[in-house]
Amino acid sequence: MTDRVFNFGAGPAVLPVVVLEQIREHFPSLPGLGMSVLEISHRSKAFADILSAAEMNVRELAELPANYHVLFLQGGATQQFAMVPMNLLPKQGVADYVITGSWAKKAAEEARKFGLVRVAATTESENYVRVPGAAELNQDADAAYMHITSNNTIYGTQWPSMPNTNGVPLVVDASSDIFSRPLYVTNHGLIYAGAQKNLGPAGVTLVVMKDELVARAPLSLPTLMRYETYVNSRSLHNTPPVFAVYVLSLVTSWIREQGGLEEMASRNKRKAAKLYAHIDRTDFYRGTSHPASRSDMNVTFRLPTADLDAQFVSSAADNGLVGLKGHRSVGGQRASIYNAFPEDGVNALVDFMGEFERTNG
Numbered sequence: 001m002t003d004r005v006f007n008f009g010a011g012p013a014v015l016p017v018v019v020l021e022q023i024r025e026h027f028p029s030l031p032g033l034g035m036s037v038l039e040i041s042h043r044s045k046a047f048a049d050i051l052s053a054a055e056m057n058v059r060e061l062a063e064l065p066a067n068y069h070v071l072f073l074q075g076g077a078t079q080q081f082a083m084v085p086m087n088l089l090p091k092q093g094v095a096d097y098v099i100t101g102s103w104a105k106k107a108a109e110e111a112r113k114f115g116l117v118r119v120a121a122t123t124e125s126e127n128y129v130r131v132p133g134a135a136e137l138n139q140d141a142d143a144a145y146m147h148i149t150s151n152n153t154i155y156g157t158q159w160p161s162m163p164n165t166n167g168v169p170l171v172v173d174a175s176s177d178i179f180s181r182p183l184y185v186t187n188h189g190l191i192y193a194g195a196q197k198n199l200g201p202a203g204v205t206l207v208v209m210k211d212e213l214v215a216r217a218p219l220s221l222p223t224l225m226r227y228e229t230y231v232n233s234r235s236l237h238n239t240p241p242v243f244a245v246y247v248l249s250l251v252t253s254w255i256r257e258q259g260g261l262e263e264m265a266s267r268n269k270r271k272a273a274k275l276y277a278h279i280d281r282t283d284f285y286r287g288t289s290h291p292a293s294r295s296d297m298n299v300t301f302r303l304p305t306a307d308l309d310a311q312f313v314s315s316a317a318d319n320g321l322v323g324l325k326g327h328r329s330v331g332g333q334r335a336s337i338y339n340a341f342p343e344d345g346v347n348a349l350v351d352f353m354g355e356f357e358r359t360n361g
């Protein structure tokens with residue numbers, strides 16, 4: 001695979017090349033089966049093995065105790081914006097939301113359709129350049145749960161650690177940083193993540209949830225909107241996204257082979273630190289997020305003018321560095337450097353930034 005570019009896209013995002021090669025090797029026939037993974041029954045032994053491997057990898061990586069379930073759903077993280085309140089927010093209850101970006105805001109807006117939402121903290125007035133500190137969280141001790149977005153993909157901010165919720169179940173949208181660092185899961189009630197950044201292709205959503213939360217859902221919920229359906233059927237109530245689960249099993253095996261979440265965290269820290277150091281070296285590049293809230297996954301920065309930003313994006317692409325354009329709502333640059341993004345690509349970007357500043361600065 002020599003013609004590959006460095007793909008800084010925010011998601012769907014780069015996958016480990018060895019995983020892509022494994023997928024290719026297993027086409028058009030999985031070893032000993034005479035069929036590809038796209039053609040097997042979701043009730044087959046072959047898929048049962050794939051699903052078990054995926055679940056076991058998630059359990060091992062997250063060091064899950066037995067009272068946590070691993071579920072594979074569809075509908076993306078956006079569907080979780082609705083499923084979380086549908087299942088966990090009682091009619092007379094209240095849920096706390098911390099608003100640290102547009103995804104967090106969308107999650108809160110969706111929850112308002114199902115019950116009372118309190119904003120425990122928001123950084124909207126600062127254009128989401130940071131996440132709130134512990135002292136800023138105005139929590140309701142009786143909240144059904146508190147929802148946060150661990151990494152804000154668009155703004156390039158990340159919670160440095162999970163907040164202490166004083167016994168209120170913590171619900172985390174970890175779509176853009178799941179398995180990028182160790183997960184201290186016993187602090188969490190529920191974690192969800194669309195797969196297409198750190199886990200595999202689009203089409204499957206991982207949900208990890210504490211058993212005691214499963215039974216909270218009202219009986220009137222549609223079958224596929226109830227977490228209990230997935231718990232009782234081991235994610236096989238109906239046809240799951242077979243191919244996406246298969247690739248997730250390969251990506252999570254890859255993470256384990258690389259040394260697990262500690263190793264991912266140290267690589268991710270090193271990659272991000274290189275970029276931030278270069279951004280901070282002169283005034284030509286300006287980091288857009290508050291240093292204490294900087295994300296190791298999405299590194300956001302700007303050049304002195306919008307014209308230079310546009311020129312940077314296109315000239316970088318000509319040099320094999322693609323997908324750097326910031327989200328349409330914020331502009332500037334965004335280098336998404338998830339687990340599978342190679343350090344060589346970060347080095348190439350740093351070199352390119354130096355050269356671009358020399359010729360345009």
Ligand code: PMP
Nearest residue numbers: 076077078103153173175176194
């Ligand atoms: N939450 C976060 C933090 C995201 O980054 C995204 C997608 N970029 C979403 C939610 C929405 O995910 P999906 O498209 O899987 O619904």
